Amino acid sequence: MSQSSLSGYSERRTWLLDQVANGRLGAGDLAGARVALGLVPGRHGWMRVIGATLLATGIALLAAAAIFAVAFNWDRLGHFSRFAILEGLLVASVLGAWWRGAGSVAGESLMIAAVLLTGALLALFGQTYQTGADPYSLFVVWAVLILPWCLHARWPAAWLIWLVVANVGLALFCHGMGGDAFFWRLFGRHEAWFAAAIALNGLLVVAFELMGERLDLGGRRIVPRVALLAVLLAATAILLPALSYRPFWARDWQGGWQVLLAGAAFALTLWWTYLGKRDLPLLAATTLAGIGIGFAVFMRIIGPANEFGVLLISAAYWIGLVSAAVVWLRGLAATKEST
């Protein structure tokens, strides 16, 4: 474990406090021990921290001053001036990111700024030229425009922003689309967005898992994991009501397609996290979601929850299932650590 990694702070701090409690370390030496173990800055470290904080604060104050000044004059600015300001910032961010390079913190921060400024520019365009376009078009165009930057930057944060933008665009699309579209006739309007989210994020998971190495997203697979979590949440949102308090068999036939799609997505997620990548955190989330769905089905079968016996059995069922799942996952974790 790296001595100066943030993840080791808690262990080192806990160990130091234990040494004081055990009498091995004097209480008066605690402050010096924290410096020795790199938990807090030494004398020069403090000067660096104070200097860096003052510098960052100064830059932030200058940026805020610029924003305040622009806000003061916003109503007096013409269309071209407003676009010039935003486009100027966008160009400066892109050039700065290119100059500093994708591997540096400054370069990555400027790239993120460029990604966000693209959305702001599109919003200004929509506000200035009232074309009557649907709101989803802003997010879809935004996602398309920033895609090349995300591919070039190869930084998970940029991809996560792209993921959010794409999903928001999809949600707005589903919300605003008319009921005659084939997709809605197939899947129904009630949980249409969840079904669409499963499709979109599922495709993204496949793409990122297949192309992850080429995209150089790092070994932690943050982006495909977040996309898979979105698939899991959407599938759970369909299955939970459809199998319990709003049963799909009592609704129109479209409910069946939704359950089929969500069930397949859930099963694939379980297979991928257990047998595929053996991703234990996501497997824990999938297991908990499965227990929740199973519990909802169980409650529907045994009757209303305001009866003593029903509540007793439900509590025992829930506690038993969660305990069994924790024991199982603990065994998997131990096996994974030992291999």
Next chain:
Amino acid sequence: MSTNAMAWEARLAAAGIALADVESTASAATPANPWYLRLMAGIGAFIGAIMVLLLLGLGLSSLRLFDSAQSAGAVGLFLCVSSIGMYAFWRGVAAEQFALAVSIAGQAGFAISVADLFRSGASISWWPLVGLQALLWLLIGNGLHRTLTGAALAVFGALSCRAPAALAAWWAALVLVAAAILAAEAWFAARGRGHAVGPAFFGLIAGVIAAQIPWFFKLWPGSPAAGPEALPWATQVPAMLLITWAATAGAPAATRVGALLLGFATASLGAWLPGWIPALVLALGGLAWARPGWAVVAALVLIFSVSVYYYSLAITLLDKAARMALAGVACIALAAVVQQVGARWPGPHSQREAQ
């Protein structure tokens, strides 16, 4: 002894800090479960506790022991006492979450009886809740529970204050107590209570911040019209001085005095902004007591406090822009000075150099 512990002992020895050769009385720590297992067990136990509590409520209702506000209060106090026992004798994430659910249910029952007793909504109606929170904060040492009760203590106490002076005194006292607790961490650690200091400090500070921000926007129900003009926010400055003094322990006198002046100036600059001084105390606590998460939370609160400046109607946006630009230039100039001063100090300029 683990490899990490051996390495840490070696680093302490290299820094001239010798560990006494004392037989360790602490039992060997069992390896903690991975975070996702703890999260899963915690969620499962919390929901399970809610079901058990519903069961208990149904059972008591059928026995006519839970059919009035007074009985809710009695049952609530019983549950609070039970949670104290659970925390004292049970171990593990699941047990802690179960006890947390029981405690919350007990506090809710007690609050129902208090609300029924004091229907006028007067200031005195909050005092029993403040008292209960203070007791639970003292008696239950669990980190999460202490954080939550500390925050509730700060908020309920603020709701009980009708006069701005009383409110200012309450917050000043809480921030000072929090700073004193953190400053005395070594004293608590020597008595085996070192791990309780962090949650105790963070809960109180977070509660004060959570109370100050809505107060600034006049969101508290039934409170007098108050804002930065009415509240002596500067009463919290002593807490900033205390934490600065404690953070510079062992440094030369001149450095400590300089740090005190810097702390006083920084606190005074934004003393009228909501959450400013508690956030500064939190930031300094995070930096000097190795809690990076606190510093991040504090930075977010400080940014929010400054953004409130945007909505102040006393001066125009252009004036604000000019003031911020001047302040920005001053900060950058100070940064250059600090860098020059630091470069002239003798000794290793980085941890790597020291090694």
